Amino acid sequence: MTNITLRADATPSAPALILRPWNEDDIEPLIEAHRDPVLRxxxxxxxxxxxxxxxxxxxxxxxATGERMSFAVHEEGRLLANVVLKRTDHPESAEVGYWTAAHARGRGVAPRALEALTVWAFEAHGLARLELLHQVDNLASCRVAEKARYEFLRVLPAQPPYPRDGHLHVRRSA
Incomplete structure (x- = not known):
C-alpha cells in the first residue's frame, strides 16, 4: 500500500479535500455511497x-502494479468521492475517472479532486495526455470534465462495457 496523499486547497465556500488511497476504514462509507441509484x-x-x-x-x-491509482476523496473525515488514474497502453497517456457520493454532488468536489489528480499525474508520472470518457447521457460528468479543463474531443461509438455512445475529453500537460 502506498502512502501518497494529495490535497485540493480550501475555497471560500468549501473546506480542503484530502485524496488518499482507499483502505478498510472506507468500507462502510463506500457501501453507503453505492446505495445511491444515480451512482449505481x-x-x-x-x-x-x-x-x-x-x-x-x-x-x-x-x-501494486501501477496500473490503477485510486484515491478516496475526503472532506473533514467524510468520504465524498473517488478519483482514479488508469494507465493505458500508451506510455505517455492515461485515463482518469471519478464518481461522487450523492451528499457531495453540486459542491464542486469532483472538479477540485480531478484537478488535484491531474496535476499529480502530469508531475509525478511525466504524462503528456490524460483522457476522460463518459457516456453521452451523463451530463454531470460532462460538466465536471469541462470545469476541470478537459477539452471535448469526439463522440465514441458504444462498445462493451459501455451500452451507449460516449464522449472523449482530453487534457494535455502544459
Whole structure:
C-alpha cells in the first residue's frame, strides 16, 4: 500500500479535500455511497461488505502494479468521492475517472479532486495526455470534465462495457 496523499486547497465556500488511497476504514462509507441509484447507474454496485473488500483489493492491486491509482476523496473525515488514474497502453497517456457520493454532488468536489489528480499525474508520472470518457447521457460528468479543463474531443461509438455512445475529453500537460 502506498502512502501518497494529495490535497485540493480550501475555497471560500468549501473546506480542503484530502485524496488518499482507499483502505478498510472506507468500507462502510463506500457501501453507503453505492446505495445511491444515480451512482449505481454509472458504476458497478457495491452492496455488501464482501463486495467492498473485493473492490478494495482491486484498488490495492492497481497500486501494486501501477496500473490503477485510486484515491478516496475526503472532506473533514467524510468520504465524498473517488478519483482514479488508469494507465493505458500508451506510455505517455492515461485515463482518469471519478464518481461522487450523492451528499457531495453540486459542491464542486469532483472538479477540485480531478484537478488535484491531474496535476499529480502530469508531475509525478511525466504524462503528456490524460483522457476522460463518459457516456453521452451523463451530463454531470460532462460538466465536471469541462470545469476541470478537459477539452471535448469526439463522440465514441458504444462498445462493451459501455451500452451507449460516449464522449472523449482530453487534457494535455502544459
Amino acid at each position: 447507474r454509472w458504476t458497478n454496485p457495491i452492496e455488501t461488505f464482501d463486495d467492498a473488500l473485493k473492490w478494495l483489493d482491486v484498488q490495492n492491486q492497481g497500486w
